[in-house]
Amino acid sequence: MRIFKEIKEAQGYIKKEKEKGRSVGFVPTMGYLHEGHLSLIREARKRNDLVVVSIFVNPAQFGPKEDYKRYPRDLKRDERLARASGADIIFYPSVRGIYPDGYQTYVEVTDITERLCGKSRPGHFKGVATIVTKLFNIVQPDIAYFGQKDAQQAIVIKRMAGDLNMDLKIRVMPIVREPDGLAMSSRNRYLSDRERSDAPVLYDSLNLARRLIKSGCRDTNRIKNDMKRLIKSKKGARIDYISISDLRNLRELKRIKKEALIALAVRIGKRRLIDNMIVGGRI
Numbered sequence: 001m002r003i004f005k006e007i008k009e010a011q012g013y014i015k016k017e018k019e020k021g022r023s024v025g026f027v028p029t030m031g032y033l034h035e036g037h038l039s040l041i042r043e044a045r046k047r048n049d050l051v052v053v054s055i056f057v058n059p060a061q062f063g064p065k066e067d068y069k070r071y072p073r074d075l076k077r078d079e080r081l082a083r084a085s086g087a088d089i090i091f092y093p094s095v096r097g098i099y100p101d102g103y104q105t106y107v108e109v110t111d112i113t114e115r116l117c118g119k120s121r122p123g124h125f126k127g128v129a130t131i132v133t134k135l136f137n138i139v140q141p142d143i144a145y146f147g148q149k150d151a152q153q154a155i156v157i158k159r160m161a162g163d164l165n166m167d168l169k170i171r172v173m174p175i176v177r178e179p180d181g182l183a184m185s186s187r188n189r190y191l192s193d194r195e196r197s198d199a200p201v202l203y204d205s206l207n208l209a210r211r212l213i214k215s216g217c218r219d220t221n222r223i224k225n226d227m228k229r230l231i232k233s234k235k236g237a238r239i240d241y242i243s244i245s246d247l248r249n250l251r252e253l254k255r256i257k258k259e260a261l262i263a264l265a266v267r268i269g270k271r272r273l274i275d276n277m278i279v280g281g282r283i
């Protein structure tokens with residue numbers, strides 16, 4: 001496995017591989033890899049000749065009060081895990097390399113980025129769309145892999161790739177969970193024992209929604225209220241949002257007809273956790 005820190009070197013190497021007719025699968029990450037990331041790398045390994053994993057903690061997608069500085073970083077650990085899962089290349093650029101002095105260009109997806117997480121994280125998706133566009137330009141992947149855990153991010157990136165005629169496929173892979181249902185996330189390591197024991201309530205509330213829908217309930221207010229009640233039974237939990245929306249445009253639904261995204265963000269102590277479930281469709 002090769003590690004490239006310089007953009008030009010990574011770009012040059014991948015370009016030559018593509019000229020030999022090799023397909024490129026790409027897994028963009030912010031590092032501190034967990035099973036969720038590794039499932040994407042393994043999937044990329046199955047379907048592509050060359051597997052590129054980027055590790056870049058992107059300052060442009062963190063708000064001023066968010067955890068950019070504290071975000072976990074451990075290249076040695078990531079290297080070992082990425083290699084064991086089948087990566088050929090780790091692209092590990094510097095902040096200076098990605099955003100040199102005088103940098104002024106951003107990519108903005110409208111409307112769908114203002115909903116759900118976009119409400120409490122203004123500017124977040126602009127940072128994501130910008131870095132993902134830059135990484136796509138550098139790596140030139142045939143297929144890029146994202147996790148459904150960040151469902152809104154996946155929807156935004158698909159929209160952006162379509163709207164900007166980017167010549168690649170976006171694959172969205174299932175959420176990987178801990179045995180008690182907590183969705184895997186690099187940030188889970190910050191949960192205290194108490195927070196960790198409360199955290200599966202997000203998944204429990206999604207399962208409650210699933211049961212209600214299965215029993216015929218289509219009224220999204222009823223489903224949201226029952227989810228709310230369950231989450232509020234945990235003392236340390238504060239709901240940021242519970243949303244039941246159209247899977248394509250993320251507008252809130254009154255009733256579930258065919259497809260829907262049920263998504264939520266909840267603060268457990270100091271940590272903000274997200275989770276989701278898709279009904280009747282896929283991203």
Ligand code: PAF
Nearest residue numbers: 028029030058128131150
């Ligand atoms: O999902 C993430 O880890 C990040 O948002 C991404 C897609 C790597 C962009 O920085």
